[in-house]
Amino acid sequence: MSSEDREWQSIIWRGMVWQGHEYCRMSRVNSAWYLEGTAVFSYEQDPCLLNYRIRCDSNRRTNSAKVGGWVGTSRVETWIVVKAEQHWWLNGKEVPGVRGCIDLDLNFSPCTNTIAIRRLNLHVGEEAEIRAAWLKFPSFALEPLDQKYQRVDDNVYRYESGRGRFKADLEVDQNDLVTEYPGIWIAESFS
Numbered sequence: 001m002s003s004e005d006r007e008w009q010s011i012i013w014r015g016m017v018w019q020g021h022e023y024c025r026m027s028r029v030n031s032a033w034y035l036e037g038t039a040v041f042s043y044e045q046d047p048c049l050l051n052y053r054i055r056c057d058s059n060r061r062t063n064s065a066k067v068g069g070w071v072g073t074s075r076v077e078t079w080i081v082v083k084a085e086q087h088w089w090l091n092g093k094e095v096p097g098v099r100g101c102i103d104l105d106l107n108f109s110p111c112t113n114t115i116a117i118r119r120l121n122l123h124v125g126e127e128a129e130i131r132a133a134w135l136k137f138p139s140f141a142l143e144p145l146d147q148k149y150q151r152v153d154d155n156v157y158r159y160e161s162g163r164g165r166f167k168a169d170l171e172v173d174q175n176d177l178v179t180e181y182p183g184i185w186i187a188e189s190f191s
Helices: 111-120
Strands: 008-015 020-029 032-043 046-056 062-071 074-083 087-090 104-106 127-135 142-153 156-161 166-172 178-181 185-190
Touching: 008 178, 020 111, 032 062, 032 111, 046 104, 046 111, 062 104, 062 127, 074 127, 104 111, 111 127, 111 142, 111 156, 111 166, 111 178
Parallel strands: 104 127
Antiparallel strands: 008 020, 008 185, 020 032, 032 046, 046 062, 062 074, 074 087, 127 142, 142 156, 156 166, 166 178, 178 185
């Protein structure tokens, strides 16, 4: 069964920089794709619990997202809506700096690399540069982030962001879920 025929996949990651775990489920409902999950980790000695739900269209372009939970004693409630011509809105206010972005990148999670990887559908040796709307942690501000993906092998993508300031070889499973983000996240189980 191909990944396109499956209705859902799930994964649990263990965090190495921010100690904790994250559960993520990727599912398809009709022509829409969803990433839903919960990250529980420690940040500067504060316990964090973040739930997220991201909706993408059939072409894996981000349509909306919600992130809610807690960072220490601070409540987090963030809503993102992407309107016509890739106009992004954060908590009811337009964010012109990310206008035109297609992908959302959650700073606290490896889940959103899967959105770009699947949408780009690169062959081994191909690369693509994109600009993502980056939801920074812990500020939850939305900023543009230049990214580059190069497919090195069937299950390895070389990822760069910030114009090469950050580089990592991401390992993925047959469904393009990141299974290893070296030194940051590693999958403990996936299906």
